[in-house]
Amino acid sequence: MTECISVFDMLKIGVGPSSSHTLGPWKAALRWLKELQVAGNFEAISRIRIELYGSLALTGKGHATDIAILMGLLGENPETTDTSLISDKVKSIRETGTINLLQQKEILFKEKTDLKLIGKRRLPFHANGMKFFAITSEGELESTYFSIGGGFVVAEGEDVTSTQKVLPFPCDISANLLEHCNRENLSIAKMVFANEKAWRTEDEINNGLMRIWHTMEECVYKGCNTDGILAGGLNVKRRAASLNKKLLGEQTYTNSAEWIQLIKKSKLDFDEVLKWVSCFALAVNEENAALGRVVTAPTNGSAGVIPTVIMYYFCFKNRAATDEDIIKFLLVAGEIGTFFKKRATISAAMGGCQAEIGVSSAMAAAGLTEALGGSPAQSLMAAEIAMEHHLGLTCDPVGGLVQIPCIERNSMGAIKAITACNIALNSDPEDAKVTLDKVIDTMWQTAKDMKVKYKETSKGGLAVNITVNVSEC
Template identity: 60%
Template sequence: MAYEYISIFDIFKIGVGPSSSHTLGPWKAALYFLNELEQNQLLHKVSSLRVHLYGSLAKTGIGHGTDIALLLGLSGYDPVQIDPDKIPEILKRVRTEKSLSLKGQQQLVCDEKESILFHLGEVLPFHSNGLKFEAFETDKLIIERTYFSIGGGFVVQENDEKVEDMPKVPPYPVSTAADLLEWCEKKEGTISDVVLENERQWRCEEEVRMDLLHIWQVMKTCIYRGCTTEGVLPGGLHVVRRAANMSARFLGGKHHSSYEDWAKKITTGNKEFQDIIAWVSCFALAINEENAAFGRVVTAPTNGSAGVIPAVLLYAVLFHNAVDDDVIRFLLTAGEIGSIFKKGATISAAMGGCQAEIGVSSAMAAAGLTEISGGSVQQCLMAAEIAMEHHLGLTCDPVGGLVQIPCIERNTMGAIKAITASQLALASDPTQARVSLDKVVKTMWDTAQDMHAHYKETSEGGLAINIPMSLSEC
């Protein structure tokens, strides 16, 4: 089997909520399609287009903002650069005028009901998240392309043709936890040492460090915004934001004017066990409330699980004095664990249920925290195994197809489990462990294949049917 190149910057992507597979993936697919049109010199010939959504994209696409992502992507907006506050204004203009400007160049009439089609009863063979673009010149089909959003913002073209390639083979290729352990032992280094050497094949070391600290800055900004923004989340479920109220209550009403001021007040406050745990939950809620409101987030490894890693990392920074070098090592280690799960199983809830999102993010956070806490390589892998072991079988059952219930609270659970898993690993002898990380990865994939489709991001099982809500309300 060919080695799959995955950078940690594929695992940690900056984008817009609420879903990496249903929002970021289709958005990127739209940009890829625009590139195809340009490369084939067809952009200015297009008079109309249609996008067909299949499987989970069709069933929960409205709640996950797939339609919005497609309109923004086809208009040429970059999910990394777009100002999330401008999205409502852009959408209002497109929908009011019923007009779409392909990449800002080719003006089309765009009636969403005719241009974006949801095929609720159809699933394409390769993956549940399939979408097909068709471009027409007058009534003649001039090009069509099918893409699959396979989780975490990763997109592949039909027939598994990759639309993004890594040009160089890293010095320490890793497909499994056993590979990673072997390289660490040969190099006599940590997980982050090995991963950094691999990343240097694609970026210089200084760039890797700067880019990781930029990712951390985006995460911190998202947490602070979530902890200072009140209101009701969009979508029709009328979920009230809680993080801002919790933050204000925990600080006793103390005023703060910036993230730095807010963070300082947290560290000078109470540090009892219950206070620290409450803050970790608040951090995770803040991220995923922002995610649900189409805010700027980082896939970690997905949008739906974006709150776990930042919450655990901020816990390490504020309550255990982690510094920038620790942040870098944490993210390098966490990113490699996410890569191992993607290669050996899946990070897509549409393929594996929520164990593939919250479970993986918890395992990533547990390993990262263990490394910066002085744990051995074996203890880091053990922490990741413990965290995933206790998420096995977790289903994805979003109410109304929205990444809100139970998704937001699940991030708090994943963060707490990550911290517990790290503590257990640090207090244990890994040589006595009976379960390896690779066995858990395989078990997660076996469980995913056995899991009924109702529990794979279709909103056809679990809480989604016991708290019924029609897609028309979203």
């Protein structure tokens, strides 16, 4: 049975800088302690130990995996935690040598010995593996989890298809989606909405998607209005704020709504629109790199592509766009992401950056195509084109940080999504030689052929050709 995946699984609110290296381990630590509570073992804990393996260990410091684990152990929710307090909470753990598990049980915790990064060893099943040990008077209780991309976490041996929903329009491959839409005369958004009702009410779907959009929008706004140097040792200067000021000149605003109205009044000059697209994308991923609140779409490293393309859509293509238009965009984008999750990977540790920026670009291209009136076939064509031109993209973060080349890549992914949409809207899908399903299969084959050093290890590519002196995040 193929895994049933909701668009809310593909679009999750969380904390940067990485969905697989930050959000996943955070959720794993939280899940582990809650499972110990359910099993009646939580109160017996006297000490704990965590071991991170493979890619999680190799880029763990730069991706803030250590910080994420500590926040999960504290019981913090990545969707609601006050991101401005993360540094202070982590500092307290490190200075006191204690940790208050789930804010309910304080124990000794020495990070140097109790949180081990074992980069030379990889656990079976996935590159992002982690083991948790609870020490009690009766011995050790061991649990193993894997962060498989996009904030998804599975336990060792867990069957993710055991509690599946019965959907009116099940789709194992994108060809199924096209069949449903053609047979029922439905847009992709309407088909996906019908499936989503297997999980949620109509109001919950609409409100949930608007909450996701408002989180994206706030992230763009904050990033466009925050100067400074990103932490981590690379001394990367934030550029979105200065570009935003340059584009708006002397115009002033006090909130995101006023800011967006000013952007909508911008002239539709190609060069200016292109600068805004870059500004939006840089803004989101500078926030992501600074442990800000972002929407995993489908990952944190690629969090800037979809909000950028939505901003492009309603600031420059349809300035009268409604909430309903945004919801349609997100429904389509989320659905496209599920095909990559089911048939390939959305984890850079397994597939390189093609699995992150490539997938997000495909998602955004399909969403934009439907928003601009394209047919289901044209939306799938746009997704195919976007991914086709990301095939083989490696993940080589300099210093293990989600900064170089990650931040700029979101701008590239957004531009490719817009271009893919334009090509698809002016093409007949019947003439296409390549299908989305074939591109997904090719992407997965490429991922398996790719050398491990190009899969989020900082052991190849730019990461070994750029000399840096990186401190801990």
